Amino acid sequence: GLADALGYFSLQPVQVAKGLMIPSLVVTVLGLVVAALGVRCWQEEPHYLLAGISGTILFASGLMSLIPVAWYNHYLSALPAPAANAQEVGYSLVLGYLGSCLELIGGFSLALSLHQSCKECRRTK
Known part of the structure; x- marks a missing residue:
């Protein structure tokens, strides 16, 4: 509800970060649903195969969430923001x-199950 006197929210790194984080969350939910169908619960x-696809x-x-965080961190010193919010920005970047x-580590480890899927395909032939 604060006014954007410095034009912070109209800058390109902030717009890209806002634009990529929402689709990243949607894709995460999709990946978790596919993982729930593929893993042994x-x-x-x-x-x-489903577990590997969910890992991918x-x-x-x-990646969709790491790119805007890294880009925002790269341009952080050039963005016009009050110094009082620096600690909150630091926590957000760390998180x-x-x-x-x-998410990258978990996705990669789930994607390794594609190897097991290929082994099963070879066994059935």
């Missing part, structure tokens, strides 16, 4: 990096 055997989706979502990197 209520089934005898996991669906390795989650990895892409992690953004941490969440993105954890």
Whole structure:
């Protein structure tokens, strides 16, 4: 509800960060739904192909959130913002990096199940 006297929200890094974070969250939810169908929660055997696809989706979502965080961090010193908000921005960047990197690691580890899916395809032939 504060007025944007410095034109902070109209700058390109801020607009890109806002524009990529919402689709990243939507893609994350999609990846989690696919992962819930693919991993072994209520089934005898996991669906390795679905788990691998969900890992790929989650990895892409992690990239979609890491790119705006890194770009925003790169331009942070040039953005016109009051010094009083520097600590909150620092916390947001740390959480953004941490969440993105954890999502990349989790997506990569789920994507490794594509290898098991390929093994199963070769066994059935």
